[in-house]
Amino acid sequence: MIKPDLTLTIPDQLGRVHFVGIGGSGMSGIARLFLNRGYTVTGSDAKESPNVQALRDLGATVFIGHDAANVGAADTLVVTGALWQDNPEYVLANERGLPVLHRAQALAWLIRDQRLVAVAGAHGKTTSTGMIVTGLLGLGQDPSFVNGGVIESLGVSSAGGADDLFVVEADESDGSFLLYHTAVALVTNVDPDHLDHYGSLEAFEAAFVEFSRKATELVVISSDDVGAVRVTEAITAADAAARVITFGEHPDSTVRVHSITTTGPVSFSVAWQGQDYSATLRIPGKHNAINAAGAFAVLVGLGFDPVASLDSIAGFGGTQRRFELHGTVGGVSVYDDYAHHPTEVAAALAAARTVVGEGRIIAVHQPHLYSRTRLFAQEFADTLEASADQTIVLAVYGAREDPEPGVTGALVSEKFRDPSHVAYVPDWQDAADYLASIARDGDFVVTLGCGDVNRIVPQLLAALETVRG
Numbered sequence: 001m002i003k004p005d006l007t008l009t010i011p012d013q014l015g016r017v018h019f020v021g022i023g024g025s026g027m028s029g030i031a032r033l034f035l036n037r038g039y040t041v042t043g044s045d046a047k048e049s050p051n052v053q054a055l056r057d058l059g060a061t062v063f064i065g066h067d068a069a070n071v072g073a074a075d076t077l078v079v080t081g082a083l084w085q086d087n088p089e090y091v092l093a094n095e096r097g098l099p100v101l102h103r104a105q106a107l108a109w110l111i112r113d114q115r116l117v118a119v120a121g122a123h124g125k126t127t128s129t130g131m132i133v134t135g136l137l138g139l140g141q142d143p144s145f146v147n148g149g150v151i152e153s154l155g156v157s158s159a160g161g162a163d164d165l166f167v168v169e170a171d172e173s174d175g176s177f178l179l180y181h182t183a184v185a186l187v188t189n190v191d192p193d194h195l196d197h198y199g200s201l202e203a204f205e206a207a208f209v210e211f212s213r214k215a216t217e218l219v220v221i222s223s224d225d226v227g228a229v230r231v232t233e234a235i236t237a238a239d240a241a242a243r244v245i246t247f248g249e250h251p252d253s254t255v256r257v258h259s260i261t262t263t264g265p266v267s268f269s270v271a272w273q274g275q276d277y278s279a280t281l282r283i284p285g286k287h288n289a290i291n292a293a294g295a296f297a298v299l300v301g302l303g304f305d306p307v308a309s310l311d312s313i314a315g316f317g318g319t320q321r322r323f324e325l326h327g328t329v330g331g332v333s334v335y336d337d338y339a340h341h342p343t344e345v346a347a348a349l350a351a352a353r354t355v356v357g358e359g360r361i362i363a364v365h366q367p368h369l370y371s372r373t374r375l376f377a378q379e380f381a382d383t384l385e386a387s388a389d390q391t392i393v394l395a396v397y398g399a400r401e402d403p404e405p406g407v408t409g410a411l412v413s414e415k416f417r418d419p420s421h422v423a424y425v426p427d428w429q430d431a432a433d434y435l436a437s438i439a440r441d442g443d444f445v446v447t448l449g450c451g452d453v454n455r456i457v458p459q460l461l462a463a464l465e466t467v468r469g
Contacts, residue, residue, distance in 0.1 A: 017075070021079065025149055030146060031055055044063040044067070077101065120172050121190065127322060130149070134315055153317045190227030192204060218243050222246070248290060254297065265281050267279070332444075332468060339450075342382075345384065345387070345448055352446055356443075360389035364431065367412060369400075385417060393413045
C-alpha cells in the first residue's frame with residue numbers, strides 16, 4: 001500500500017481531478033462533491049458498480065481497470081491508502097510531478113471554509129454520521145455531508161448543501177482524520193484497531209486525543225468506552241475549559257442513555273439537563289441506541305431543540321451494508337453487515353438476536369486484513385461462538401496488505417472451543433452450498449466484513465433456492 005504525504009502543501013487550484021479507486025464508498029462520495037462544485041472529474045476502478053454508474057450519470061469519465069493512459073490530462077490525483085505502489089496511474093502521476101492527494105486531503109481542501117462536524121471512532125461512525133445528517137435534515141437544515149455508506153432514506157453517501165455545516169465520517173485508520181479543521185468532534189469509541197498503522201495502543205489513543213483537541217467548538221465523546229474515557233481525561237487535563245459532552249449509559253454521562261428495550265426496533269430514553277426524552281428507532285440493536293445518543297449530543301450541543309432533535313434522529317432508516325436484508329428463501333433470511341472488528345461483530349449479532357425470534361443466527365465471516373486477523377483471531381472466535389449459533393469462516397480479504405505466512409481464516413475457526421459450531425470454507429461456492437445444507441426455517445444468515453463479502457450474497461440466495469426454494 002502507499003503512504004501519501006499528509007504534510008503536502010495543496011495547491012490553491014486542483015484543476016482536473018482524477019480519482020484512482022473512484023468506486024469505493026468514500027472516494028465516490030468525495031468525487032460526487034467535486035462534480036457538484038463544477039470540477040472536471042475522471043477516475044478508474046477495478047470493476048463496474050452502481051457507484052461508478054452514478055458518477056458517470058453526473059458527468060464523470062470512469063475507466064474500468066487501471067492504466068497509465070487513464071490519467072489523461074489530469075492536474076491532480078486523488079488516492080486511497082489501499083493503493084499499491086506499482087499502480088500505473090500513481091506511478092505516472094509521480095513521474096509527471098502531479099500533486100497526489102490522499103482522499104482526506106482532497107476533502108479537507110474542498111471543505112476548508114465550512115463548519116465541520118467530524119465523526120471518528122473504531123466503529124459506529126457510518127451510522128452516527130447518518131443519524132446526524134438525518135437529524136439535521138429533519139430540523140430543516142441543509143448540510144453537506146460525506147458518509148462511509150449510503151444513507152438509505154437519501155440513496156446517496158454524500159451531497160452538497162446550502163448551509164455552512166458539513167458532516168463527515170472521519171477515517172482514523174491511517175491518521176488522516178487529523179487533517180480536518182474540525183469545529184465539532186464526535187468520538188464514538190476508541191476501541192483498539194489499526195495497530196498495524198499506529199504500532200501501539202498508546203499511539204492509537206494519542207491520535208484521538210489530538211483529533212479531539214483540534215475541535216474548536218465541542219467534543220462529544222463516549223463515557224462507556226475505556227479508551228474514550230482516557231482520551232477525555234487527557235483533553236480535560238490539558239484544557240480544563242474544554243467544552244466536552246459525554247454520552248452513554250454511565251451514570252455520570254452528560255447525555256445518559258437508559259431504559260433501553262431491544263425487542264425489535266430499539267426504544268430508549270436519554271437524560272439531558274434534568275429532562276428525559278424518549279424515542280423508538282427504525283433499526284434494531286442496543287448499540288444503535290448508544291449511537292443515537294451521540295448524535296443527539298451533537299445536535300443539542302449545536303443548540304438545537306432536544307425534542308425535535310431526537311424525533312428527527314428517530315427517522316433514520318439505516319445505511320447500506322449495516323444489517324441490510326437482501327432476501328428470504330424458504331424461511332431463511334439473508335442479511336449483510338459491514339462489521340469487521342470483534343466489537344462490531346458482537347453488536348451486529350446482538351441486534352440480529354433481538355429480531356430472529358426462535359430461529360438461529362448463522363454468521364458468514366470474512367476476516368479483513370492479515371494483520372487484524374493475526375491480532376484478533378481469538379477475539380473474533382470468542383465473539384462469533386458466543387453470539388452466533390453457527391459460523392462459516394471464509395478466506396481473509398487482504399485489501400491493502402500482502403499475505404502473511406500462516407494467517408488464514410482457519411486461524412479464527414481453529415480457536416473455537418466447540419468445533420461443531422464453525423466451519424472454515426474458503427471457497428465461496430462451497431460455503432454457499434454448505435450454508436444451504438445446514439439452514440432451516442426461521443434462521444438469519446448474516447455476512448460480516450468490510451471487504452467484498454457482500455458479493456457472496458447472491459450465491460447464498462441461489463444455493464438456498466436450490467435446496468429450499
